[in-house]
Amino acid sequence: MDSHHFAGDLDEILLTEEQIHTRLAELARQIEADYAGENVLLVGVLKGAVMVMADLARELDMQVTMDWMAVSSYGSGTASSGVVRILKDLDSDLTGRKVLIVEDIIDSGLTLSWLISNLKSRGPESVEICALLRKPEAARVDIDVKYLGFDIPNKFVVGYGLDFDEKYRNLRSVGILAPRIYS
Numbered sequence: 204m205d206s207h208h209f210a211g212d213l214d215e216i217l218l219t220e221e222q223i224h225t226r227l228a229e230l231a232r233q234i235e236a237d238y239a240g241e242n243v244l245l246v247g248v249l250k251g252a253v254m255v256m257a258d259l260a261r262e263l264d265m266q267v268t269m270d271w272m273a274v275s276s277y278g279s280g281t282a283s284s285g286v287v288r289i290l291k292d293l294d295s296d297l298t299g300r301k302v303l304i305v306e307d308i309i310d311s312g313l314t315l316s317w318l319i320s321n322l323k324s325r326g327p328e329s330v331e332i333c334a335l336l337r338k339p340e341a342a343r344v345d346i347d348v349k350y351l352g353f354d355i356p357n358k359f360v361v362g363y364g365l366d367f368d369e370k371y372r373n374l375r376s377v378g379i380l381a382p383r384i385y386s
């Protein structure tokens with residue numbers, strides 16, 4: 204689907220499909236170098252990370268396994284509740300595994316902060332983070348992100364997996380949602 208179908212709902216396109224794919228390819232090269240010879244377990248955080256996971260995993264020229272977790276802290280609003288719920292847990296045992304969490308966005312950081320300590324308690328060898336987007340001005344906790352796509356302004360964004368009220372996830376680019384849509 205092309206971005207012009209949503210044009211009236213967006214204030215601005217922040218990242219085009221091409222910019223996203225170029226950056227994911229750069230991150231993939233770093234990940235390949237850092238994990239050479241290892242079997243990495245990519246943990247995608249549903250549902251927002253679906254597009255990042257699909258494109259990053261296919262860009263990686265290495266052996267990986269993939270698993271998924273569903274957590275939710277936003278519901279249908281535009282601000283984090285801070286309360287993280289597991290909607291679907293991993294199928295894999297993390298004991299001794301090298302885990303790379305794949306996320307679409309670090310906003311307040313509350314979701315990842317909670318997720319990191321949750322996954323670290325399961326005996327993995329390592330837990331690192333790959334996130335496409337981060338909002339530095341929105342941080343409520345400090346997250347050590349090893350592979351970061353882009354820092355973005357503190358505006359509510361949609362597209363490339365990111366939703367407002369479950370919509371806009373299928374937009375190929377990332378754009379700033381017009382405030383009139385949610386206010």
Ligand SMILES: O=P(O)(O)OC[C@H]1O[C@H](OP(=O)(O)OP(=O)(O)O)[C@H](O)[C@@H]1O
Nearest residue numbers: 249250251275276277310311312313314
């Ligand atoms: O840093 P934070 O403030 O915690 O926000 C980031 C999280 O919020 C979104 O998920 P959401 O709970 O909306 O679920 P979704 O992925 O299904 O949209 C996003 O995908 C991240 O997981």
Ligand code: HPA
Nearest residue numbers: 310358359360361365366
């Ligand atoms: O800016 C955002 N857009 C969509 N979902 C989100 N989840 C956290 N921040 C955002």
Ligand SMILES: [Mg+2]
Nearest residue numbers: 251277365366
């Ligand atoms: Mg969401």
